[in-house]
Amino acid sequence: MRVTSYIIGDDLHLEEETAAAPPFHERLKDGRPRWIDIVSPADDELRSLLRPVVHDDTIIEDFILKERNLPVAHSEKELYFEFPIIRDIITFDHEYISFLCMPSLLVTIHDHEIEVLNKLSQDLCLHLHLQRATVASLLFNLMAELVEKNYYLYMDQREKITKLSDRVIKGQNSIDVKTILKLKKNIGRINIMIEDQLYCINTIQIYEGVAFDIGKQRRNFSNLEDEVRNGFRFLSRYENRLEDIHKHYELMLQERTNNRLKVLTIVAAIFLPLNLVAGIYGMNFEHIPTTEWEFGYHAALVLMLLVGISMVYYFYRSGWFK
Numbered sequence: 001m002r003v004t005s006y007i008i009g010d011d012l013h014l015e016e017e018t019a020a021a022p023p024f025h026e027r028l029k030d031g032r033p034r035w036i037d038i039v040s041p042a043d044d045e046l047r048s049l050l051r052p053v054v055h056d057d058t059i060i061e062d063f064i065l066k067e068r069n070l071p072v073a074h075s076e077k078e079l080y081f082e083f084p085i086i087r088d089i090i091t092f093d094h095e096y097i098s099f100l101c102m103p104s105l106l107v108t109i110h111d112h113e114i115e116v117l118n119k120l121s122q123d124l125c126l127h128l129h130l131q132r133a134t135v136a137s138l139l140f141n142l143m144a145e146l147v148e149k150n151y152y153l154y155m156d157q158r159e160k161i162t163k164l165s166d167r168v169i170k171g172q173n174s175i176d177v178k179t180i181l182k183l184k185k186n187i188g189r190i191n192i193m194i195e196d197q198l199y200c201i202n203t204i205q206i207y208e209g210v211a212f213d214i215g216k217q218r219r220n221f222s223n224l225e226d227e228v229r230n231g232f233r234f235l236s237r238y239e240n241r242l243e244d245i246h247k248h249y250e251l252m253l254q255e256r257t258n259n260r261l262k263v264l265t266i267v268a269a270i271f272l273p274l275n276l277v278a279g280i281y282g283m284n285f286e287h288i289p290t291t292e293w294e295f296g297y298h299a300a301l302v303l304m305l306l307v308g309i310s311m312v313y314y315f316y317r318s319g320w321f322k
Contacts, residue, residue: 001038001039002039003037003038005034006036008034008035013126016121016125032104033105033138034105035107035108035138036106037107037108037121038107038109043065046064046065050100053102055078056075059078063080064080064098064100064109072199075211076210076211077210078211079204080099080100080101082099083097083098085097085116086193087112092186094192095111097109097114097146098110101135101211102211103211105135117146120141128141136217139204140217140221147197150228150231153190154190154235157186160183161183161238168245175249180242191232194228194231194232205222269311269315270311277300278304
């Protein structure tokens, strides 16, 4: 387990507290707002860390320590929710960051290192500053940074769909329908993620209690909600484009199959009269025309050749080879 503690300084920058400082439940007595980031904790470690500061043990046992329960829970002095992100754009697996809000403390819990959070904490320590020295302001900055990463997912999917569309329009044979289905699956998983994100943001805006005071950050969270809702519009357009590509791809395959059947039909039509002539001359009759003629065999071959050429010409004039 890695635990990093930050305090909001007077200049509205974050200040990382040293490992030599007292246990963080002792530090809370000064009333200054803090952020505790916990990575890869074991259950017993979380219990010993949170029980001194969490007033309702059910928040710990029934929500924080459970794999996935309800995305939001609250008690008299705590607000808990699980905010989803997509950590790996290869597998598109969801990862949930647990947020625990208390009057002067924000706790984030996650199983893996989150590069976005690490970079933001460094920036807030060195370059950026908060609007206000409150847990609400800190929470907004963390969630806004996570939501901003959604656009990278949207742009990545849009680029893949555009490339796929160009390949389908050009009629390239290397396209696999699994590529289309995989993109549909990825967009579906992004949709699920932003649905849960939207639920968390809505909960924060309507929550009323001592655990979390949204204060003057309400407008910022409202703008954040609009930003997440824009994701639905992006994904809806992408889904429609994918559906069009899928239909176009199926039509292309159908046309390719029809062309192959057309060739087989032409070949069969050309050989049908030739088979008829060959069948007639294969009969065991005593008197067949041209059998007594010196050039009868050659005449039959020429006849069959003329029939074949005339049928090819007829099909060409009829547009079958287009």
